[in-house]
Amino acid sequence: MGGCLFHQDDFEQLQSAIQCTNDTYFVVIQNTQDFTQGEPMFKMKFPVNISWEELISGNYISSVLFEMNYNEYFVFGSSGKWGKYSATEHEYPLDLIGFKPEYSTIFNEKFRQSKEEQENIRKYLSSNYNQQF
Numbered sequence: 647m648g649g650c651l652f653h654q655d656d657f658e659q660l661q662s663a664i665q666c667t668n669d670t671y672f673v674v675i676q677n678t679q680d681f682t683q684g685e686p687m688f689k690m691k692f693p694v695n696i697s698w699e700e701l702i703s704g705n706y707i708s709s710v711l712f713e714m715n716y717n718e719y720f721v722f723g724s725s726g727k728w729g730k731y732s733a734t735e736h737e738y739p740l741d742l743i744g745f746k747p748e749y750s751t752i753f754n755e756k757f758r759q760s761k762e763e764q765e766n767i768r769k770y771l772s773s774n775y776n777q778q779f
Contacts (some may be wrong), residue, residue: 659756661768663757669725673691687708718731718734727746728744728745729743
């Protein structure tokens, strides 16, 4: 990922997992920036079944929210039992997903990583973490 909040395939992968949780909506909150004086810039709420085309149909707002670099976002479902954090302004952009234990089967299945992807991620981890794998 990196560079934006969602690419179409990333969004559809997350959407597939969200639909298995029975959440009815998800929210996207853009993290604060210096010129916003502590308030998030955008807070958007979307139904879980929204299509990619609908999601990106907001012209300027969609471009700012989903395609611009140098942003941080939080995404949460209506249950509050899973969340996603994306930070695109780092040297190595972050895209983290966390979830309650009862959702581990869903998210592990929907976001299964190949051995090659796992090895690539290990290159960036501290040696303390590599010992755990």
